[in-house]
Amino acid sequence: MHHEQIELWQHHHQFNAEKKAVEKRTLIVVIVTLVTMIAEILFGWISNSMALLADGWHMGTHAFALGVSLAAYILARKYAQDESFTFGTWKIEILGGYTSAIVLGMVALVMIYSSVERIIHPLDIHYNQALMVAVIGLLVNVVCAFILTGVGHGHEHSHEDRQGHHKHHYEDLNLKSAYLHVVADAMTSVLAIVALLGAKYFNVVWLDPFMGIVGAGLILRWSFSLLKDTGYILLQREADGEIVDEIKKEIESDGDSKICDLHLLKVAQNKYACILSLVTAQRRTIEDYKLRLRNIHELAHVTIEINQCE
The missing domain is CATH 1.20.1510.10 (Cation efflux protein transmembrane domain)
Incomplete structure (x- = not known):
């Protein structure tokens, strides 16, 4: 299937x-x-x-x-x-x-x-x-x-x-x-x-x-x-500060989730690949977090790792 x-x-x-x-x-x-x-x-x-x-x-x-x-x-x-x-x-x-x-x-x-x-x-x-x-x-x-x-x-x-x-x-x-x-x-x-x-x-x-x-x-x-x-x-030193701030703002908007690792790779003139790892105490899916980033149009590829904490 x-x-x-x-x-x-x-x-x-x-x-x-x-x-x-x-x-x-x-x-x-x-x-x-x-x-x-x-x-x-x-x-x-x-x-x-x-x-x-x-x-x-x-x-x-x-x-x-x-x-x-x-x-x-x-x-x-x-x-x-x-x-x-x-x-x-x-x-x-x-x-x-x-x-x-x-x-x-x-x-x-x-x-x-x-x-x-x-x-x-x-x-x-x-x-x-x-x-x-x-x-x-x-x-x-x-x-x-x-x-x-x-x-x-x-x-x-x-x-x-x-x-x-x-x-x-x-x-x-x-x-x-x-x-x-x-x-x-x-x-x-x-x-x-x-x-x-x-x-x-x-x-x-x-x-x-x-x-x-x-x-x-x-x-x-x-x-x-x-x-x-x-x-x-x-040398991958082109991470956009405003986009980084917006990613953190959206992911951490619930007051529980915290980003512990974030990488932005520039893959086109105004496009980035985003790889992030986060920590949360709640049971949320990767799709929940991707939906939070849907309005950041510069993100062409998003990979998210969720770490569950007690």
Whole structure:
């Protein structure tokens, strides 16, 4: 008899919504970046322009990072039904965002090194070529940013209002990492244009490497912030304090039941798996306690252990 009803008690392991639209837009951005990279390298080689060649290879690092974000979406979708991922595949996306943040930080460190080297050993700048490359890079990244922001302001915010507070940590961190790469590249292009115009028309030669250091500092800050956000999730340090308080409030509402052990595992952007153990002197069922939690919509999976005391 119980074999026939087992499906009533089984749970699926896919807690995160499909993101085919996000995946498609990320793919478009990867293609645009790769095409621009190849074009810059090709025309740089034909015209002997080191500026074009350098920016082309620089585009390659961003294409790689964007490719990591795309691969994370593809793998998360591919293994969505794989039961060996007992809490779903969402953390593949988080791992993609974490990896991309590391690449972003490495790019910033290279920028700082190159800028300091340029201050110590200044080189002649071919202003017209460099300005052309910076403008091309800016236009490409503006287009890519618009493509990505079509998926929810660049890093999907969920403005769910819980107890009067707007919460912004239900964001797609993998998409955010892709967006930051595009924004970082666009920002460096703007800073480069300002620096090159200043150097060309006002002979402020030091402005070019100085802007490089300023841009790298901002990128490092973004990279660290993204590393912290994704790292906390990978290390299971993302338990929502308000949800924890609400779980305790509902479970202990009878004045008798007390939670003795509680674990929250983040399994999707705004979904948690809850594992709790409680102590009670009353004869209550697991279903009684699950009913108390039914209005906490962030809980996608609940496991309860009841310990009876005298």
